[in-house]
Amino acid sequence: MSILVCGGAGYIGSHTVRRLIETGEQVIIADNLSTGHRAAINPVVKFYECDIRDKSALKKIFAENSIEAVFHFAAYIEAGESVIKPLKYFNNNVCGMQILLEAMVESDVDKIIFSSSAAVYGEPKNIPIDESDATIPVNPYGDSKLIMEMMMRRVGAANGVRYVSLRYFNASGAIEDGSLGEDHHPETHLIPLILQVPLGKRDHITVFGTDYPTPDGTCIRDYIHVLDLASAHICALNYLRDGGSSDAFNLGSGHGFSVKEIIDAAEKVVGQKIKTELGARRPGDPARLIASGEKAHKILNWSAQFDDVEKIIATAWKWHSIHPRGYDD
Numbered sequence: 085m086s087i088l089v090c091g092g093a094g095y096i097g098s099h100t101v102r103r104l105i106e107t108g109e110q111v112i113i114a115d116n117l118s119t120g121h122r123a124a125i126n127p128v129v130k131f132y133e134c135d136i137r138d139k140s141a142l143k144k145i146f147a148e149n150s151i152e153a154v155f156h157f158a159a160y161i162e163a164g165e166s167v168i169k170p171l172k173y174f175n176n177n178v179c180g181m182q183i184l185l186e187a188m189v190e191s192d193v194d195k196i197i198f199s200s201s202a203a204v205y206g207e208p209k210n211i212p213i214d215e216s217d218a219t220i221p222v223n224p225y226g227d228s229k230l231i232m233e234m235m236m237r238r239v240g241a242a243n244g245v246r247y248v249s250l251r252y253f254n255a256s257g258a259i260e261d262g263s264l265g266e267d268h269h270p271e272t273h274l275i276p277l278i279l280q281v282p283l284g285k286r287d288h289i290t291v292f293g294t295d296y297p298t299p300d301g302t303c304i305r306d307y308i309h310v311l312d313l314a315s316a317h318i319c320a321l322n323y324l325r326d327g328g329s330s331d332a333f334n335l336g337s338g339h340g341f342s343v344k345e346i347i348d349a350a351e352k353v354v355g356q357k358i359k360t361e362l363g364a365r366r367p368g369d370p371a372r373l374i375a376s377g378e379k380a381h382k383i384l385n386w387s388a389q390f391d392d393v394e395k396i397i398a399t400a401w402k403w404h405s406i407h408p409r410g411y412d413d
Contacts, residue, residue: 091157093120146191153195166225177228253306253336258403265403267410293365302343306336309390336375
């Protein structure tokens, strides 16, 4: 049987596909290439260029292949943009999940592993964040992810679909050989934006907000390597195969780094000073997001292997140094 990876041409999806292949799984990718890249698609897998909001296309994939489980990465992910364009996020993310679940139920596919987000917690009251903490998103992106989790829970109760929802913190880094990496257009994630300065692609990096209630006034985030995320998906698949019940898990290192600390670490990796400028806060940005990964460690037998932020940045730097124009190189 095969694993269907929706969004398998994207950043986290492509790295997870690589890990699945390495563990001997048969993989099928569905991606509309709106944000993914054809060059990131592993040539050994069957690829369907389609949108998950197209039920007929999904039903065709399920009919033509023996699908055991779905990995769902196909969603818009930019919190700031979601504040300005909420309907774009509800249409793609929420409607996309509805159509995908409908197709799964009608095709008797009963396992899904979902790429959720720490954004479901909003501005947390407790640090580190535990899965039992309140989920009160502060932007439409977080709303959409929480609604998608609710949809899986209700469909699971009604139709027997079991799910694992993996709540990512800040995905970062790249595969060590530099063959896959992060390439968004436009780029909005901190580490690749910082690395664009030494690459000569931008003059400076802007620090959005220096008055947060943190030691240096800048936002603090938990950075998790993309290969650790990929490994967590395989752990989740095996958990469901072993009869595990539906659940949600945080994926993070448990360590927080401020924006200024990430810039300092990047300067050490690239060996040069990185010009910064100060800007106003962005709407929808919580001050601190740090995960407790104890539940994932205990139940999924997963833990982050990349626990040094400089090593994480070094893998990203290798990718961007080899591919300064991303997959266009």
